[in-house]
Amino acid sequence: MKRVRNLTQLAALAGVNPGTVSRALADSPLVKRETRERIQGLARDHGYRPNLMARRLRVQETGVIGIVVPLGHEERQYLSDPFFMTIVGCLAGALSEKGYDVMLSRVIPDDEDWLDRIIGSGMLDGVLIIGQSNQFDTIERVAAGYRPLVVWGAHTPLQRHCSVGVDNRMGGRLAGECLIAAGRKRLAFMGDSSAPELRERFLGLCEAAQAAGLAAPLELGAHLAIDGMADEVAAHIDRVREQVDGIAAGSDLIAMHCVAALADRRLVVPRDVSVIGFDDVPLAEQTVPRLTTISQSITTGARTMVNLLCDRIAGREAQSVEMQPFLVRRDTV
Amino acid sequence: MKRVRNLTQLAALAGVNPGTVSRALADSPLVKRETRERIQGLARDHGYRPNLMARRLRVQETGVIGIVVPLGHEERQYLSDPFFMTIVGCLAGALSEKGYDVMLSRVIPDDEDWLDRIIGSGMLDGVLIIGQSNQFDTIERVAAGYRPLVVWGAHTPLQRHCSVGVDNRMGGRLAGECLIAAGRKRLAFMGDSSAPELRERFLGLCEAAQAAGLAAPLELGAHLAIDGMADEVAAHIDRVREQVDGIAAGSDLIAMHCVAALADRRLVVPRDVSVIGFDDVPLAEQTVPRLTTISQSITTGARTMVNLLCDRIAGREAQSVEMQPFLVRRDTV
DNA sequence: AAATTGATTGCAAACGTTTGTTATGCGTGT
DNA sequence: ACACGCATAACAAACGTTTGCAATCAATTT
Numbered sequence A, B: 001m002k003r004v005r006n007l008t009q010l011a012a013l014a015g016v017n018p019g020t021v022s023r024a025l026a027d028s029p030l031v032k033r034e035t036r037e038r039i040q041g042l043a044r045d046h047g048y049r050p051n052l053m054a055r056r057l058r059v060q061e062t063g064v065i066g067i068v069v070p071l072g073h074e075e076r077q078y079l080s081d082p083f084f085m086t087i088v089g090c091l092a093g094a095l096s097e098k099g100y101d102v103m104l105s106r107v108i109p110d111d112e113d114w115l116d117r118i119i120g121s122g123m124l125d126g127v128l129i130i131g132q133s134n135q136f137d138t139i140e141r142v143a144a145g146y147r148p149l150v151v152w153g154a155h156t157p158l159q160r161h162c163s164v165g166v167d168n169r170m171g172g173r174l175a176g177e178c179l180i181a182a183g184r185k186r187l188a189f190m191g192d193s194s195a196p197e198l199r200e201r202f203l204g205l206c207e208a209a210q211a212a213g214l215a216a217p218l219e220l221g222a223h224l225a226i227d228g229m230a231d232e233v234a235a236h237i238d239r240v241r242e243q244v245d246g247i248a249a250g251s252d253l254i255a256m257h258c259v260a261a262l263a264d265r266r267l268v269v270p271r272d273v274s275v276i277g278f279d280d281v282p283l284a285e286q287t288v289p290r291l292t293t294i295s296q297s298i299t300t301g302a303r304t305m306v307n308l309l310c311d312r313i314a315g316r317e318a319q320s321v322e323m324q325p326f327l328v329r330r331d332t333v
Numbered sequence C: 001a002a003a004t005t006g007a008t009t010g011c012a013a014a015c016g017t018t019t020g021t022t023a024t025g026c027g028t029g030t
Numbered sequence D: 001a002c003a004c005g006c007a008t009a010a011c012a013a014a015c016g017t018t019t020g021c022a023a024t025c026a027a028t029t030t
Helices: A007-014 A018-025 A033-045 A052-059 A082-097 A114-120 A136-145 A168-181 A196-211 A229-243 A252-264 A298-313 B007-014 B018-025 B033-045 B052-059 B082-097 B114-120 B136-143 B168-181 B196-211 B229-243 B252-264 B298-313
Strands: A064-070 A101-107 A126-130 A149-152 A162-166 A187-190 A218-220 A246-249 A274-279 A293-295 A321-323 A326-328 B064-070 B101-107 B126-130 B149-152 B162-166 B187-190 B218-220 B246-249 B274-279 B293-295 B321-323 B326-328
Touching: A007 A018, A007 A033, A018 A033, A052 B052, A064 A082, A064 A114, A082 A101, A082 A126, A082 A252, A082 A274, A082 A298, A082 B082, A082 B101, A101 A114, A101 B082, A114 A126, A114 A136, A126 A298, A136 A149, A149 A298, A162 A168, A162 A298, A168 A187, A168 A196, A168 A246, A168 A274, A168 A293, A168 A326, A187 A196, A187 A229, A187 A252, A218 A229, A229 A252, A246 A252, A252 A274, A298 A321, B007 B018, B007 B033, B018 B033, B064 B082, B064 B114, B082 B101, B082 B126, B082 B252, B082 B274, B082 B298, B101 B114, B114 B126, B114 B136, B126 B298, B136 B149, B149 B298, B162 B168, B162 B298, B168 B187, B168 B196, B168 B246, B168 B274, B168 B293, B168 B326, B187 B196, B187 B229, B187 B252, B218 B229, B229 B252, B246 B252, B252 B274, B298 B321
Parallel strands: A064 A101, A064 A126, A126 A149, A149 A162, A162 A321, A187 A218, A187 A246, A246 A274, A274 A293, B064 B101, B064 B126, B126 B149, B149 B162, B162 B321, B187 B218, B187 B246, B246 B274, B274 B293
Antiparallel strands: A101 B101, A293 A326, B293 B326
16 A cells, blocks of 8 residues: 555546545535545545645645744853743643644844744744844834734833733832842842843832832843853852842742852851742742742743734734733742 | 745846746856846845745755654643753754754644654654653654654664663663662652653662662652642652652652652751752752752753754664763752 | 857746636436 | 536646756857
């Protein structure tokens, strides 16, 4: 029983026209039930699989959604940052529930053309972008002419592209208030605040400090480079150990590094120093001690993104969604 | 300046034949440099992007590799298991370095047809499977007729498909020896040993116990269900607390749960109980205390998989690779 | 001057589908 | 007997590329 590789061969086998075979396999009522079943049987027996490439070219729909994470700030960023992985996992799950396939692109935006290239290729029915990075303008420009695009990131009043994300400023404030409520007075922010999301979180922290009449928080850069982040965090800790009793981290990953570095130095969290994260990745619940953090509701966020994207693909309108972050109190503050 | 969507339009604009445009854009020396540059300029100005679907249909190559994780054992498995996330991340990185795109499929193998469907679609130049799960036979059958397929998993002497993975039995033995060397005498294995990899690890642990003249380790099932795993682990701990002083976990994730559950019960690791993981995910270095574990060398494993796959795509032969696991001594034993 | 070359370009056939339109054959009502 | 409608199935034109082959033309060689 030989494998048959295309409609024409199968048609020859059945003694009919390729068009008829196509309809038969699509269960079209236009072809007589008897022949329809005969053809379907033949297809099964000969292990025929329609060539999706051809089908998609013809129908001009791909059934594929692109997930792209632009790595503007960090050359060799942690794609293994638990936040990225978690959201990619959630998105992939939500998309495959809707019958879409997922194409993964990790882009280092060298030219301002990267997004056009991805979209113009005709490979994708829609695109999800994770994080605006420093590519806000490019995204904005492209979004003006391309509807099925939803991005995870900040929402600003006059932006045109559809985004889903939390209010980072408020998240930062919540983190600050949490630390302050625990009696911490000498705060620091750990994270690279040249990334817009982290900058907002830092500013929120500053607001909280100011409202409580505390000194402005220290700003400690920690880059997401694939190696070295642990060392960088540790160096900061060594340097400011005496001046700080509460650390708001830019992400859960950074927070985990902080906790580890502190433990190495025999500082007990949260007795000696409080640490609070940001994101609430599933892992934050599994570390020891469990991480107190600001939740981004990653799963519902992902689901929202997919829903909005589907709306847009269907031609419906879809507005940005800004979610409210909330405190998840565990054991590090 | 209107967007031009296909070769024919661009050709009309340039006053030449579509074929010539195609060659011009491919930098073929067959077309005069002057016209070539003129056409390329035109393409740039009008924002022309070749339709990849059509190109791929014509050339019969897609430039896309599928990464599929079959979820045979666990209905709603943790795709957010750090091991999966890490290896997916590494594979995606290695593939995009080689210029491939990545298509992600999370499959719940209901019928034995799932792999044929993925492969027969003509969408992929090759397939990477992560974990044999309970689909060994299906993989074996398909691999007989489909070359560009590499799977992460166990290697058995008479298997036909190309696999990359560690010797899980030996890994289990190493874990056991490590616990025993630390003076632990009452061992337990935590993990669902109906999965073949974990079963091997368990058997290795048993061998080590036997060689040291210890009682056979307790076998504690822990399922990778998306929720409940923490609770399951905690329940086990409550139940066997008195009978166990050394736990070999089936994965780092499980180990982290163990450590957390023990800490909740005021048991200090490793003073009261030793815990050793398996995988050596990057996170294992960032927990508190840092996780002692058996390393699978995920990054080099991923790189090896990609290299083997490329060999096979190029028509070269490629044999399975079995890597040696090794102990990474940190702070939990 | 005719023939040979070489550089460019045009032409058309693929790749494997889907789908609107047209053709065939058959039964029915007039 | 003839038009008509209806159920099937065949035909052919797309979808947007790539690429072997043929054609054109100018320059060179015999």
